[in-house]
Amino acid sequence: MLKRIGRWNVRVVHAALIALLIAVFVWFFHNWLFEASFFFTLSVVCAVLAYRVVSQSERAFTVTLWAMFLNFLALTSIENGLGVPAAGPWFLGFIVGSIGGGYVWRGPRAGTEFKQPKRIRQADGSFTGGRRLAVINGVCGLVLAAIGTAGLVLLSPTMTAVAVLAVSVLGGWALFRFAPPLQVRNGLLLVVPVGWIALALVGGATDQTALPFAWAYGVLAGILIGGRYWTGPRLGQPRPPFNGPGRRRRKRRTGQKTVNTFAMRGR
Known part of the structure; x- marks a missing residue:
């Protein structure tokens, strides 16, 4: 029961944080709301896909996260030429999408971190x-x-x-x-x-x-x-x-301890 209450509280906190970030986005970019919404929505979708789909491959997931950061830097460089804010909406959208896609919202595991099933190794360990x-x-x-x-x-x-x-x-x-x-x-x-x-x-x-x-x-x-x-x-x-083949765990050998007895000599 306590775990369910704790998970429910976690969901409330995450939902409140998402609502706060959306409010910040609207507040800062209300003059360019239509244009900025494109970058915000695109970033949210990319982040959700990264955590829910791309995370099945650890390498692709890591590369995607670096690419999201590169996108932020690239948008910072070109937004003056575009004439609309792009980097800020992208950054806020990435945070919203990471929260939305990085946690479970329904079911028995609601409130916990979203994790892909563990990959099963083959017989040779690969x-x-x-x-x-x-x-x-x-x-x-x-x-x-x-x-x-x-x-x-x-x-x-x-x-x-x-x-x-x-x-x-x-x-x-x-x-x-x-x-x-x-x-x-x-x-x-x-x-x-x-x-x-x-x-x-x-x-x-x-x-x-x-x-x-x-x-x-x-x-x-x-x-x-x-x-x-x-x-x-x-x-x-x-x-x-x-x-490649995974490392095999070495079995510990439980050897019998030999106790040396010493004869006590009295003077």
Whole structure:
């Protein structure tokens, strides 16, 4: 009974927070309510889909969250040219969608965090794949590539930006398609933020603001495309070394303790 009351209170708090954020959105952007509602609604839908659908693939979910943040930065860069607020509605919509999609609202688990069923490993310990995971990763990869292309058109459609997008997609694909050991891979991933900062400086100096966004979107799209099997019986499975036999738990051996008895000598 106490658990039900606690979960009901959690739902009330979350619903009140959503209502508060919507009120803040209307208050701040009432002069551009129609235009801002487009970005707000789109962000809500994307966040709900990320938590309810894309979260079936941990890698696609992580990449999607980074892409949502990149969208906020990109909208900050282009909203002056659009003439309507875009970044603020997107940010508020993402929070609303995360709350709405990240928790269960009905049923026996109402009020708890929404979680996907645990993936079952195969007999050899590797993760299973399937058409659904392939579709999720494929669609997310194509959407990221499309957003990167749209960013080129809206920000700075130059040949340099196009080359950066192509190289970043190819680099992300190669890094996860022909993946080195995990330690080396993790070190190479540091190139992504370093490249972002470097291209942001170069883009600011040469008036090519699309360079860092083309780099980031391209790498994320390449990671999703290169890290999966797309044909054959392994369709949808992650590629090694990100998918392999799980670690077996070692059984503890309970050895018999030997007690040494020492003879006490009296003086």
